[in-house]
Amino acid sequence: MNTKDRALQQLKEKGYKKTKQRERIIEIFAAYDQYVPAKKILKEMQEEFPSVSFDTVYRNLYLLSEEKVLEATELEGEKHFRLSCGTNHHHHHFICTDCGKTKLIEFCPMEGLKEDLRGYEVENHKFEIYGKCPQCG
Amino acid sequence: MNTKDRALQQLKEKGYKKTKQRERIIEIFAAYDQYVPAKKILKEMQEEFPSVSFDTVYRNLYLLSEEKVLEATELEGEKHFRLSCGTNHHHHHFICTDCGKTKLIEFCPMEGLKEDLRGYEVENHKFEIYGKCPQCG
DNA sequence: TTATTAAATAAGAATGATTACGATTTAGAT
DNA sequence: ATCTAAATCGTAATCATTCTTATTTAATAA
Numbered sequence: 001m002n003t004k005d006r007a008l009q010q011l012k013e014k015g016y017k018k019t020k021q022r023e024r025i026i027e028i029f030a031a032y033d034q035y036v037p038a039k040k041i042l043k044e045m046q047e048e049f050p051s052v053s054f055d056t057v058y059r060n061l062y063l064l065s066e067e068k069v070l071e072a073t074e075l076e077g078e079k080h081f082r083l084s085c086g087t088n089h090h091h092h093h094f095i096c097t098d099c100g101k102t103k104l105i106e107f108c109p110m111e112g113l114k115e116d117l118r119g120y121e122v123e124n125h126k127f128e129i130y131g132k133c134p135q136c137g
Numbered sequence: 138m139n140t141k142d143r144a145l146q147q148l149k150e151k152g153y154k155k156t157k158q159r160e161r162i163i164e165i166f167a168a169y170d171q172y173v174p175a176k177k178i179l180k181e182m183q184e185e186f187p188s189v190s191f192d193t194v195y196r197n198l199y200l201l202s203e204e205k206v207l208e209a210t211e212l213e214g215e216k217h218f219r220l221s222c223g224t225n226h227h228h229h230h231f232i233c234t235d236c237g238k239t240k241l242i243e244f245c246p247m248e249g250l251k252e253d254l255r256g257y258e259v260e261n262h263k264f265e266i267y268g269k270c271p272q273c274g
Numbered sequence: 275t276t277a278t279t280a281a282a283t284a285a286g287a288a289t290g291a292t293t294a295c296g297a298t299t300t301a302g303a304t
Numbered sequence: 305a306t307c308t309a310a311a312t313c314g315t316a317a318t319c320a321t322t323c324t325t326a327t328t329t330a331a332t333a334a
Contacts, residue, residue, distance in 0.1 A: 017301050017310060039291070053313050058292065060311095074211060077321085078291070094257055105253065109246030109264060116242065120231055123268040127246060130263075134256040154281060154330050176320070190284045195321065197282095214292090215320070 003030050003083060007069040016063070024048055025060050026069070034100040035073060035080035073128065094129040098136035105129065140167050140220060144206040153200070161185055162197050163206070171237040172210060172217035210265065231266040235273035242266065 001009070004026045008018050016022075028044050029036065042057045061081050064070040070081045075095070085091060085104055094103040109127055131137075138146070141163045145155050153159075165181050166173065179194045198218050201207040207218045212232070222228060222241055231240040246264055268274075 015310090019301075019311065021312075037291095051313065053315085054292075055294080055314090056312055074214065077211065077214065077216075079214075094254060094259075097260060103254075103257065105250070107246070107250065107253070109244070110266070113242065113244065113266070116244070117231060117240075117266070119271040119274070120240065121269040121274040122231075122266055123234060125264070125266040127264045128262065129247070129250070129254070129259055131260040132258040137256070137258040152281090156282065156330075158283075174320095188284065190286085191321075192285090192323080193283055 007064070007067075010067060010069065011063075014067070021045070021049060021052060021056055022060055022064075025057070025064070029070065029081070029083045032082065032100075034102055035075065035082045035095060036100070037075075037078045037080050039078070041081070073126075092127045092129075094131065094133075096133035096136055097130050098132055101133055101135075103133065144201070144204075147204060147206065148200075151204070158182070158186060158189060158193055159197055159201075162194070162201070166207065166218070166220045169219065169237075171239055172212065172219045172232060173237070174212075174215045174217050176215070178218070210263075229264045229266075231268065231270075233270035233273055234267050235269055238270055238272075240270065 004023065007026050008023065011022070012018065024045060025041060028041055038058060038061055041061065042052075042054060045052045045057055061070065061072075061079070065072045065081065068084055071084050072079060072081050073093075074080065082102070087104065087106075090108055092105040092108065094105055096102070105127075110122070110125055141160065144163050145160065148159070149155065161182060162178060165178055175195060175198055178198065179189075179191060182189045182194055198207065198209075198216070202209045202218065205221055208221050209216060209218050210230075211217070219239070224241065224243075226243075227245055229242040229245065231242055233239070242264075247259070247262055
């Protein structure tokens with residue numbers, strides 16, 4: 001089963017409907033192995049559905065993020081999304097500031113910080129590395 | 138010499154002028170030991186200078202960041218600023234999502250990643266921990 | 275002290291991403 | 305084929321931020 005079908009199946013189980021728009025959004029992401037800004041998805045959607053609304057695109061991006069089909073991050077003030085990495089365990093990314101491609105970072109800095117943060121209730125954390133990948137550097 | 142005077146002195150050396158607005162911005166930050174959203178600074182400025190413009194506030198926030206008087210970060214899509222921590226060496230923060238107060242994290246996760254990132258040119262990184270501090274938790 | 279001028283500010287328009295919302299359409303169940 | 309909740313469309317609204325131009329001001333030198 002491919003990424004798209006798996007995602008749609010997952011949505012169906014939660015009672016969400018299968019729509020052309022949703023299918024297309026997932027297809028678009030499947031063509032990228034990187035974070036893509038919401039507005040770029042909107043643009044590509046408009047090529048296929050000239051009258052698609054912002055609302056549809058944004059709503060689905062957030063839905064797909066909640067369902068863990070996508071991962072989200074904020075880069076330069078814009079929300080970006082990408083297909084969840086195949087890996088099932090927690091991870092981070094190096095993000096190329098030129099081409100946008102990412103490299104998986106398996107190491108999580110939270111591991112060694114339990115001691116330091118005694119008394120603090122950790123809810124979340126963000127660790128991202130930015131720079132040029134070997135192709136762009 | 139206090140924080141404000143030190144900052145103004147530093148600006149003067151670079152040829153920037155001392156203005157009431159700049160003085161006040163620094164004073165506002167000195168009253169907080171935490172990240173403050175730009176719009177909150179704008180609001181406090183308007184109490185003292187009813188006709189201050191967005192431009193003045195934003196321009197100065199960026200100037201002060203470049204001059205390392207302030208540190209900047211983006212939280213929930215909004216730019217936040219705080220006085221630079223006293224410490225001169227590179228550091229990170231735990232940020233309380235309730236009160237906004239921060240805890241200095243001396244550990245930097247980049248140290249152990251040189252190996253992993255061979256061939257990659259690292260330009261920047263972001264590591265922040267979010268949660269509740271002991272007072273708010 | 276006054277004149278000079280480059281820097282800084284005010285005022286408000288413009289931008290750009292995102293969110294909101296009422297009306298309409300559609301997917302999926304019966 | 306009918307029904308209904310979910311999804312979408314179309315568009316307006318919001319909100320932070322950036323830009324622009326005219327005016328004011330701080331610092332310098334006469």
